[in-house]
Amino acid sequence: xxxxxxxxxxxxxxxxxxxxxxxxxxxxxxxxxxxxxxxxxxxxxxxxxxxxxxxxxxxxxxxxxxxxxxxxxxxxxxxxxxxxxxxxxxxxxxxxxxxxxxxxxxxxxxxxxxxxxxxxxxxxxxxxxxxxxxxxxxxxxxxxxxxxxxxxxxxxxxxxxxxxxxxxxxxxxxxxxxxxxxxxxxxxxxxxxxxxxxxxxxxxxxxxxxxxxxxxxxxxxxxxxxxxxxxxxxxxxxxxxxxxxxxxxxxxxxxxxxxxxxxxxxxxxxxxxxxxxxxxxxxxxxxxxxxxxxxxxxxxxxxxxxxxxxxxxxxxxxxxxxxxx
Amino acid sequence: xxxxxxxxxxxxxxxxxxxxxxxxxxxxxxxxxxxxxxxxxxxxxxxxxxxxxxxxxxxxxxxxxxxxxxxxxxxxxxxxxxxxxxxxxxxxxxxxxxxxxxxxxxxxxxxxxxxxxxxxxxxxxxxxxxxxxxxxxxxxxxxxxxxxxxxxxxxxxxxxxxxxxxxxxxxxxxxxxxxxxxxxxxxxxxxxxxxxxxxxxxxxxxxxxxxxxxxxxxxxxxxxxxxxxxxxxxxxxxxxxxxxxxxxxxxxxxxxxxxxxxxxxxxxxxxxxxxxxxxxxxxxxxxxxxxxxxxxxxxxxxxxxxxxxxxxxxxxxxxxxxxxxxxxxxxxxxxxxx
Numbered sequence: 001x002x003x004x005x006x007x008x009x010x011x012x013x014x015x016x017x018x019x020x021x022x023x024x025x026x027x028x029x030x031x032x033x034x035x036x037x038x039x040x041x042x043x044x045x046x047x048x049x050x051x052x053x054x055x056x057x058x059x060x061x062x063x064x065x066x067x068x069x070x071x072x073x074x075x076x077x078x079x080x081x082x083x084x085x086x087x088x089x090x091x092x093x094x095x096x097x098x099x100x101x102x103x104x105x106x107x108x109x110x111x112x113x114x115x116x117x118x119x120x121x122x123x124x125x126x127x128x129x130x131x132x133x134x135x136x137x138x139x140x141x142x143x144x145x146x147x148x149x150x151x152x153x154x155x156x157x158x159x160x161x162x163x164x165x166x167x168x169x170x171x172x173x174x175x176x177x178x179x180x181x182x183x184x185x186x187x188x189x190x191x192x193x194x195x196x197x198x199x200x201x202x203x204x205x206x207x208x209x210x211x212x213x214x215x216x217x218x219x220x221x222x223x224x225x226x227x228x229x230x231x232x233x234x235x236x237x238x239x240x241x242x243x244x245x246x247x248x249x250x251x252x253x254x255x256x257x258x259x260x261x262x263x264x265x266x267x268x269x270x271x272x273x274x275x276x277x278x279x280x281x282x283x284x285x286x287x288x289x290x291x292x293x294x295x296x297x298x299x300x301x302x303x304x305x306x307x308x309x310x311x312x313x314x315x316x317x318x319x320x321x322x323x324x325x
Numbered sequence: 326x327x328x329x330x331x332x333x334x335x336x337x338x339x340x341x342x343x344x345x346x347x348x349x350x351x352x353x354x355x356x357x358x359x360x361x362x363x364x365x366x367x368x369x370x371x372x373x374x375x376x377x378x379x380x381x382x383x384x385x386x387x388x389x390x391x392x393x394x395x396x397x398x399x400x401x402x403x404x405x406x407x408x409x410x411x412x413x414x415x416x417x418x419x420x421x422x423x424x425x426x427x428x429x430x431x432x433x434x435x436x437x438x439x440x441x442x443x444x445x446x447x448x449x450x451x452x453x454x455x456x457x458x459x460x461x462x463x464x465x466x467x468x469x470x471x472x473x474x475x476x477x478x479x480x481x482x483x484x485x486x487x488x489x490x491x492x493x494x495x496x497x498x499x500x501x502x503x504x505x506x507x508x509x510x511x512x513x514x515x516x517x518x519x520x521x522x523x524x525x526x527x528x529x530x531x532x533x534x535x536x537x538x539x540x541x542x543x544x545x546x547x548x549x550x551x552x553x554x555x556x557x558x559x560x561x562x563x564x565x566x567x568x569x570x571x572x573x574x575x576x577x578x579x580x581x582x583x584x585x586x587x588x589x590x591x592x593x594x595x596x597x598x599x600x601x602x603x604x605x606x607x608x609x610x611x612x613x614x615x616x617x618x619x620x621x622x623x624x625x626x627x628x629x630x631x632x633x634x635x636x637x638x639x640x641x642x643x644x645x646x647x648x649x650x651x652x653x654x655x656x657x658x659x660x661x662x663x
Contacts, residue, residue, distance in 0.1 A: 051518035159607045189373040190545060191623075194589035194603030201600070216519065223591035223601065246593070260523040262548030263594050264587055266571040269552040276527055277520045280490050 005075075006178060006210050007040040007063065012072035014058050018285070028285045032058040034234035035072075037311075040178070045204065045211040047225030047242075049218060049257070053281060054231040056214045060180045063212065064098055065089060076178070094124055097171035101183035103163035107155040113166050114151030117141070120173050140169040143206075145199060161192035168199065172207070182214045197224055218261050222246050230254050233284055233292040236311055240318040250320040252297050291322070299324060333363040335506055335539050336385070341399035343377075343384045346392075349612040354380040354394070356563035362507065367533060367540040369550040369571075372560035373608060378543045381560075382509045386424065387416050404506070422452040425500030425538075429512035431492035435484040441468075441495055442480030445502060452503045467498040472528060490521035497529065501536070508533070511543045526553055547586060551575055559583050562609045562619035565638060569646025579641045579648035581626045584656060618650070626652045 014033040033055040040046050048056045061067040063074055065081055074081045076092060084092065100106040107116055117137045121127040127136050138148045144165040155163055164184065171179055181200065185193040197220065203209060215221050221228055222242060229239040230253065238251040249255045256275040263269055277296045282288055288295050294304035303323060311321040343355040355377045362368045370378040383389045384396050387408065401408040408419065420426075428434045436444055445467060446460035455463065461480075468476035471494040484492060493513065500508050513529065514522040530553055533540050544550060550557055550571065557574050559567040559582065567580040578584045585604040591597070606623035609615075615622055621631040630651050638649045650656070 051520065161607060189608060190547070190586055191373060191589055191604035191608070194601035195605075197591075198601055198603060218519070219591045219593050222593065223597060242597075257519055258593065260519045261593055262546065262552055263592060264547040264551045264575060264590065265594065266551045266575055268594060274523060274527070276523050280488050280521060281518070 004042045005039050006042045006077060007212075008073075008075040009039070009059075009063065010037050010073040010075070012036045012059065012062055012074065013070045014055075014062055014067055015070045030284050031234050031287060032284060033062065033069075034287075036231070036234070036236055038229055038236065038239060040210055040212060042177070042210055043204070043208050044226040045213050045224055047221035047228040048212060048214045048231060049216060049221050049228060050231035051216060051281060053233075053284060055234040055284075056231050057182055059231070060098070060182050060212060060214050063178075064096060064180055065093065094126075094174045095176050096178045096180065097174050097176040098180045098182065099164075099167050099171050099184045102187050103160065103167040104155060107163060107166060107170075109155055111154075112151065113141075113146075113153050113155065113158070116155075116166060117151070117169050117173055120170065124174065126174065136173070140173055143172060143203065144169045145195075159192075160188050161195060164188060164192075164196055165199070168196075168203070172203065175207075176209070178210045178212065180212045180214065183216070184213075185220060186215065186217060193220070200224065218257060230257070233281065233287050235292065235321065236319075237293065237322070238320045239311065240320075244315070244318045248318075250314055250318065250325040251293075251322045252299050252324075253293050256298070293322075333366075335362050335364045335366075335404065336541075337361040337400075337402040338381070338385070339400040339402065341381070341384060341401065342397045343380050343389055343394060344397050345394045347612060349610075352611045353563050353614075354611065355384060357399075358560075358563070358565055359399075360558050360565060360568065362539050362541055364506070365533070365537045365539050366555050367530075367542060367553055369554035369557045370541065370543045370560060371545065371547060371550055371557055373545055375562075375608060375611060376560040377563040378560050379511055382426075382511050382541065382543055385509065386420055386426065388420075418452070421448050421499075421505075422503040423505055423507070425503070425505040425508045427493070427496045427500050427508060427510040427513045429515050431489070431496045431516075432484060434496065435492065437484055439483075440480065441482055441484065441487070445480070445495075445499060448499065448502050463502070464498075467502055468495075470501070470532070471495070471498045472524075473498070489517055490524065493517060493521075493525050494528070497525075497532070501532065501538070504536070505538060507539045507541065509541045509543070512545070513542065514549065515544070515546070522549075529553070547575075547590070559586075562611060562614060564619070564649065566620065566649045567647065568638065569644070573644070573646045577644055577646075579644045579646065579653040579656060580620075580650045581624045581652070581656060582620050583648075585623075585625075626650075626656060628652060 012033055013035055016030040016032055018028050018030055036059055050056045062069045069082055114137050117140055118133050121133050127133045137151055141150055146165055185196050213224055225242050227241050228245045229236045232253050238254045249258055256277045259275040279296050290305040290307050291309050294300045307323055309321045309323045311319050314320050314325050339359050341355050341358045345352045345354055372378045385401055442464055445464040449455045449460040449463055464480055465476045468479055473479055473494050514525050554571045557571050558565045561582050567583045588602045589604055604623055609619050617632040617634055618636055621627050636649045636651045638647045641648050641653045
């Protein structure tokens with residue numbers, strides 16, 4: 001089973017050039033993703049967590065080939081994506097789908113839900129026959145818990161949760177093997193989030209899907225993921241299976257993140273020790289020397305500003321980028 | 326005891342009703358709602374989008390957007406005076422002076438073309454009549470109070486030069502500037518990252534304790550409320566459906582909606598569940614509410630009466646707090662109808 005690697009990301013780097021525009025700001029390079037490596041096994045869910053600007057979404061966009069990586073490799077089913085030509089890429093793209101945070105802005109407001117789901121079936125020639133396409137749309141709607149008559153509605157006539165179901169049906173239409181879920185529940189009301197999470201889990205079991213689940217909510221990530229990678233300033237600082245990461249976090253950043261998550265229990269909260277980090281995430285334009293976390297780290301030592309910690313296997317299957325781990 | 330108008334009551338909202346006229350008909354965004362805040366206390370209004378929590382706060386400030394929206398009934402008694410009876414001029418003296426505000430998105434509530442210093446000193450000069458030198462000194466003091474270092478330089482900067490967390494600190498400084506008795510904080514940390522959220526919430530709590538300022542926190546996040554609120558009001562479809570001390574309400578929820586919200590979120594302090602227990606169905610359309618209890622269509626404890634009669638907020642025997650549910654005495658963790 002561990003050999004069944006679906007996606008292999010090796011040393012992914014994505015830098016953006018900024019500045020020097022109309023107002024002549026200083027030129028610079030944003031190191032959005034700075035040497036990220038991980039693998040995804042078929043049928044598993046890897047959670048990718050971190051705060052805004054940590055590079056989790058850019059990592060997802062590179063995998064989706066919506067961004068050209070600056071360097072590094074992305075192997076999907078053994079094929080290197082970064083060097084594929086357009087025709088070959090289009091075939092692969094079918095297999096890698098995405099679910100966005102805001103279903104409203106990712107659905108065409110002038111198309112009915114049925115048309116939105118049917119369109120890629122025609123464009124990619126998955127179901128060329130129109131009559132059968134309608135049947136397939138009904139089938140997809142039922143997979144995501146919607147009724148056939150929902151196909152005649154427009155996105156604005158649906159609630160947030162229903163729209164996210166449409167987004168999921170559209171992704172499923174392509175019969176993908178990998179779905180990049182980019183904050184798929186964070187724009188939804190709390191009472192609806194659980195519905196969508198359960199749906200994603202059901203679909204994974206039914207269709208053998210593999211998920212890259214990008215989110216900032218650590219409780220949701222723990223629920224849905226088999227393994228979890230924590231990102232900070234463009235790097236993975238810790239990577240482990242769910243249980244080890246949450247029960248025994250090795251990186252001080254992971255520990256601080258976990259302690260910052262509020263728990264809906266006043267008794268417990270009153271006793272809980274909270275690690276409040278100093279300062280804010282530095283700019284990826286000018287990341288700190290050595291370990292990028294050292295200016296905020298509560299346990300930093302003399303060597304941290306000079307030594308770049310490598311992501312190393314501290315315990316079997318549990319990786320951390322901290323010299324003290 | 327919690328609801329008596331004892332000496333400590335700072336703000337008392339009585340039977341407030343705020344409506345919006347929409348193409349789909351009249352929407353009762355806040356529908357006969359009563360609650361209060363005591364001096365120095367932190368009270369939460371919790372609920373999902375469209376439940377009326379933000380409109381409640383806007384109603385207190387009389388900032389509901391007319392002509393579509395208007396307050397059609399009730400009283401908002403602040404320090405013994407009904408704010409709904411004040412002239413616009415008198416109301417302006419309440420806003421930002423006696424009652425401060427903090428919003429979710431600080432960038433949209435700060436003026437992008439004025440320096441941070443000017444935005445802080447403006448209120449001090451208008452409301453407190455300070456000279457520009459005095460206002461400047463007070464602004465410096467306020468910035469350091471909310472943990473913004475290097476205040477002399479910071480006062481010359483513009484909002485876009487501040488990070489999200491710094492802007493929210495700045496909003497807190499502005500809200501505190503005129504030493505208000507009450508701060509309304511509408512989703513104060515929702516737009517912030519988890520670690521910054523923790524910093525801001527700790528700061529708000531410390532300051533409210535140190536300065537004795539009461540706070541109304543409006544949020545959808547039950548976790549945030551657990552740590553910081555003394556009392557909690559849960560709203561659904563324009564009504565308060567449950568209210569109690571935070572400890573009471575979390576330990577012993579007596580409304581199926583509150584119970585459902587608590588049960589549906591995965592929690593870091595519990596063993597991972599194989600499946601989450603969502604609340605079924607969709608949030609209600611306020612222009613087409615069903616008769617009876619608005620939550621009934623989604624409720625696992627529904628009985629026949631629920632679809633006919635709207636349950637009033639009433640004390641629940643043995644619970645020590647109030648709930649608007651006919652079946653409040655009979656709620657179990659696993660609903661019988663599930």
